[in-house]
Amino acid sequence: MPAISLVITSGKGGVGKTTATANIGTALAMLGKRVCVMDLDLGLRNLDIMIGLGNRILYDVVDVVQGRATLHQALVKDTRFEDRLVLLPAAQNADKNVLTPAAVRQIVAALRSEFDYILIDCPAGIEQGFRNALAGADGALVVTTPEISAMSDADRVIGLIEAYKMPIAPRLIVNRVQAAMIAAGTSLDVAAIAHRLALSLLGYVVDDNAIITADNRGEPIVFDTQSPAGTCFRNITDRLVDPHVPLLPLAIKKPGFWQKLFHRG
Amino acid sequence: MASATLKGRKDGYEIHLDDAASFTDNLTDLTALFHQVHDAQQALQEEQANFVITTGNRLLTEDQETAIRALLDAYPHFEIVAFRADVVTTADLSPLLRQTHVPVSIGVIRSGQEREFDGDILFIGAIHHGGVLKASGSVFCIGEVSGIVYAGYPDDAEAVVVGDLTEATQVRIADMVDIVDSNNAHLTPHAFAYVNDLHAIDYAECINLRQIRPRLYAQMEE
Numbered sequence: 001m002p003a004i005s006l007v008i009t010s011g012k013g014g015v016g017k018t019t020a021t022a023n024i025g026t027a028l029a030m031l032g033k034r035v036c037v038m039d040l041d042l043g044l045r046n047l048d049i050m051i052g053l054g055n056r057i058l059y060d061v062v063d064v065v066q067g068r069a070t071l072h073q074a075l076v077k078d079t080r081f082e083d084r085l086v087l088l089p090a091a092q093n094a095d096k097n098v099l100t101p102a103a104v105r106q107i108v109a110a111l112r113s114e115f116d117y118i119l120i121d122c123p124a125g126i127e128q129g130f131r132n133a134l135a136g137a138d139g140a141l142v143v144t145t146p147e148i149s150a151m152s153d154a155d156r157v158i159g160l161i162e163a164y165k166m167p168i169a170p171r172l173i174v175n176r177v178q179a180a181m182i183a184a185g186t187s188l189d190v191a192a193i194a195h196r197l198a199l200s201l202l203g204y205v206v207d208d209n210a211i212i213t214a215d216n217r218g219e220p221i222v223f224d225t226q227s228p229a230g231t232c233f234r235n236i237t238d239r240l241v242d243p244h245v246p247l248l249p250l251a252i253k254k255p256g257f258w259q260k261l262f263h264r265g
Numbered sequence: 266m267a268s269a270t271l272k273g274r275k276d277g278y279e280i281h282l283d284d285a286a287s288f289t290d291n292l293t294d295l296t297a298l299f300h301q302v303h304d305a306q307q308a309l310q311e312e313q314a315n316f317v318i319t320t321g322n323r324l325l326t327e328d329q330e331t332a333i334r335a336l337l338d339a340y341p342h343f344e345i346v347a348f349r350a351d352v353v354t355t356a357d358l359s360p361l362l363r364q365t366h367v368p369v370s371i372g373v374i375r376s377g378q379e380r381e382f383d384g385d386i387l388f389i390g391a392i393h394h395g396g397v398l399k400a401s402g403s404v405f406c407i408g409e410v411s412g413i414v415y416a417g418y419p420d421d422a423e424a425v426v427v428g429d430l431t432e433a434t435q436v437r438i439a440d441m442v443d444i445v446d447s448n449n450a451h452l453t454p455h456a457f458a459y460v461n462d463l464h465a466i467d468y469a470e471c472i473n474l475r476q477i478r479p480r481l482y483a484q485m486e487e
Contacts, residue, residue, distance in 0.1 A: 155393050159378045
């Protein structure tokens with residue numbers, strides 16, 4: 001079966017697109033799927049670092065487009081998964097305009113037969129880079145955080161995605177969910193965000209400081225079976241592969257008597 | 266039987282041209298009829314006469330109308346007030362239909378999107394923050410409204426916006442903008458927005474729509 005290509009996008013920067021791409025890609029490989037993660041954030045590539053392949057890049061996507069390397073020369077294989085996880089890195093110092101939607105479509109088409117999933121990490125914004133990333137995708141995963149600014153940008157991006165009429169309907173990932181804030185009523189809960197954006201909810205990721213250390217080590221958090229965020233990413237991946245998998249229930253602790261007494265407001 | 270028949274009306278004459286006869290026959294009979302009327306008018310010592318020409322299921326072309334008017338050159342005190350047919354062309358009909366028909370649109374208007382409609386619109390769905398719904402007529406919304414609703418674009422102050430506007434960002438009608446203030450006592454989920462006598466956007470309960478915009482009410486009832 002040819003690969004399903006999904007773009008991970010958000011509009012706003014810093015909400016966790018690259019983290020989501022790295023973790024879902026890794027989790028898919030852990031499930032035995034063949035995965036290619038593509039970084040299209042030209043000039044500001046991070047995906048390689050988060051997956052832990054930063055030091056093994058020889059060629060990048062721009063080299064492929066400009067004919068300096070073949071597609072297979074540019075693919076960086078992750079030996080942790082017997083080469084099931086493969087990264088196509090972005091260029092760090094190339095002109096942003098060398099990539100076109102047609103070129104991305106062509107690369108994705110060439111990769112389809114060899115993988116089960118192609119994940120495209122989209123740059124922030126809605127300009128050329130965004131259009132390039134969408135061109136190759138069959139569907140989109142929209143990442144947002146529970147903040148109004150991120151949700152507003154997500155809404156804008158969903159509108160643009162819908163105009164592309166992709167075969168797979170876009171789905172929502174809510175990142176940096178704070179159970180305590182939801183319990184206290186100071187943050188929108190995940191279902192309310194999905195309802196507000198009128199989008200099908202794929203999953204959520206709890207706010208977890210372990211993500212920062214995991215990113216720094218180049219080991220995606222999904223490796224950590226103890227981490228709440230890792231569990232969330234595995235649930236998202238399971239739901240992506242099998243639509244019948246239920247959403248992980250969010251453990252919301254009701255503030256106890258003593259907590260209410262001493263942590264008012 | 267002649268293909269042009271004369272009827273007297275209180276404001277003049279009506280001549281009915283038989284649509285089953287040929288136009289050439291119509292014209293011949295009409296010539297004779299005008300002559301008769303002229304003679305009768307003279308006998309009664311009346312001069313001015315107004316005619317309405319009805320054509321039934323025939324639609325006269327401009328050339329045919331000119332040909333009929335040319336018959337009156339001999340009678341300067343005769344005047345054709347109007348040509349009336351029971352039929353219209355589809356080209357003339359479709360704008361009329363558009364005026365009286367309220368189209369329905371279903372969907373989500375997201376941030377950065379703008380939907381524009383000609384005439385009135387019944388919108389079912391959601392208008393998200395940053396989205397704009399614009400209509401040259403009135404807007405009727407069912408669902409959440411968090412964005413901007415613009416009725417009567419660009420200058421129809423008779424237009425209204427009906428729907429739950431409590432969460433909207435702005436309501437615009439014609440050349441006016443209201444930045445929605447949730448403290449406005451008149452703004453309830455069952456209110457509608459209109460332009461009041463002071464030429465400002467105001468809100469009133471939906472049950473008062475009939476009093477405030479009787480013409481709109483009559484149009485919808487038809």
